[in-house]
Amino acid sequence: MKYNITRDYIGIGNSRSGQKNNGIEFIVSxxxxxxxxxxxxxxNYFENTNPTASAHTFIDDKYILEIIPLDEKAWHVRYNVSSDNSRYGADANDAAIGVELCWGGRINFEESYDRYVWYHAYLVDQFGLDPKRDIVAHxxxxxxxxxxxxxxxxxxxxSWNDFINDVNQAYRKYFQGEEDLPEPVVKGASVQLPVGRGDEGAFVREIQRDLISAGFSLPQFGADGMFGSETERAVMRFQKRYNLAVDGLVGPQTLGTLKEVNNGDRPVNEFPLPRGVLQNGDEGNSVKQVQRALKRLGYDPEYIDGKYGSLTEDAVKRFQSMYQELANDGIYGPNTKRFMEMELEDL
Ligand SMILES: [Zn+2]
Structure with missing residues (x-):
């Protein structure tokens, strides 16, 4: 085995019911x-706070950590979604392993991703699954x-397809004995972000193709692999549209958003948040934007009327009270915007 699997199960409670699953039909990533x-x-979080949610396995750059035995249920997909039933004839919680990728902060993504890919291949082997059919994104x-x-x-x-291809390859290499297959490559790691004016190559061409398919055309030069002023202007229009810092550079944020838009994970910028400060007494479209976002996040201001009255102020306060970092003043400003955006991203 290329990696060790650490089995360190949490105690029985809300997160781990101890109920056996009905056999494993698929994997939810x-x-x-x-x-x-x-x-x-x-x-530690699941063991100590014991929420009614969980997953079997958490993977970072050091551990492949199973916290719930693979023959037991974990609560990683809502029962009321129906796409698992229509695809696999079962609820994910009853018939799928839930695997979580840890990333960001101090985690070495290349190491974390390599384990994540390998572990999916391991599960494919263990449960006799088909990598292309039986792995599904949450x-x-x-x-x-x-x-x-x-x-x-x-x-x-x-991309999702890159990932499935990597799992398929790892399965063949490590579990089917096709040893001459190359190691999966983490594509992002070989490119130094941000990418900007003057850069060129396959990665630039990929960005240009993504821009074009996201609706930001490059009429003069197309996807030529050269990051020139046309590409830069398209990036800036894209950034403006998706409420990113408008600098014409493709860094992690812009790249991530571009991929999300093209994967259909972010079909439209539904809840763009305005810049500046808004407070009780203000009116206009920017107030409406804030009200829509509040409603989407579950802090319902009751009316989406563009009027920053006491109901909107209360909703902002309720939101702010969830974060120690925010003043609980009911005034919408850059910090509140930042935290709202984070929550919207997590939806
Ligand atoms: Zn999930």
């Missing part, structure tokens, strides 16, 4: 949605609420 949180950090099962694991992978230049 997740990411933790929480940059920098490690495999053991997650285990975002595919629950698209209105989830964007994992593409949200994490796309930051590193890896």
């Amino acid at each position: 997740h990411d933790t949605g929480n940059a920098g949180s490690t495999a053991y950090g997650n285990r 975002s595919t099962l629950d698209p209105s609420r989830r964007s994992d694991p593409q949200n994490a992978m796309n930051r590193y230049g890896i």
Whole structure:
């Protein structure tokens, strides 16, 4: 075995019911949605706070950590979504292993991803699955609420198809004995971000193709692999449209958003948040934007009327009270915007 699997199970409770599953039919791939949180950090969280949610396995750059035995149920996909039933004839919690990718912060993504790929191949082997058919993204099962694991992978230049191909290859190499197959390559790691004016190559061409398919055309030069002023202007238009810092450079944020848009994980910028400060008494479209986002996040201001009155102020306060870092003043400003955007991204 290329990697060791650590089995360190949490106690029976809300997160681990102890109920046996009905045999394993498929795998649901997740990411933790929480940059920098490690495999053991997650285990500690589930063990100590015992939420009614869980997954079998957490993977970072050091551990492949199973916290729930693979013959027991874990709570990693809502029962009321139906796409698991229509695809596999079963609810994911009853018939699938949930695997979580840890990323960001101090986690070495290349190491973490390599383990994640290998472990999927291991499960494919253990349960006699088909890598192309029997691995599904959480975002595919629950698209209105989830964007994992593409949200994490796309930051590193890896698409869902890249991932499935990597698993397939790892399965053949490590479990079918086709030893001359190359190691999976983490595409994003060989390219130094940000990419900008003057850069060229295959990666630039990929960005240009992504821009074009996202609707930001390059009429003069097309996807020629050269990052010139036309590409730069298209990147800036893209950044403006998706509320990113407008600098014409493709860094992790812009690249991640571009991949999300093209994967359909982010079909439209539904909840762009305005810049500046808004407070009780303000009116206009920017207030409406804030109200829509609040409603989407579950802090309902009751009316989407563009009027920043006491109901909107209360909703902002309720949101702010969830974060120690935010003043609980009911005033919408850059910090509140930043935290709202983080929560919107996690939906
Ligand atoms: Zn998930």
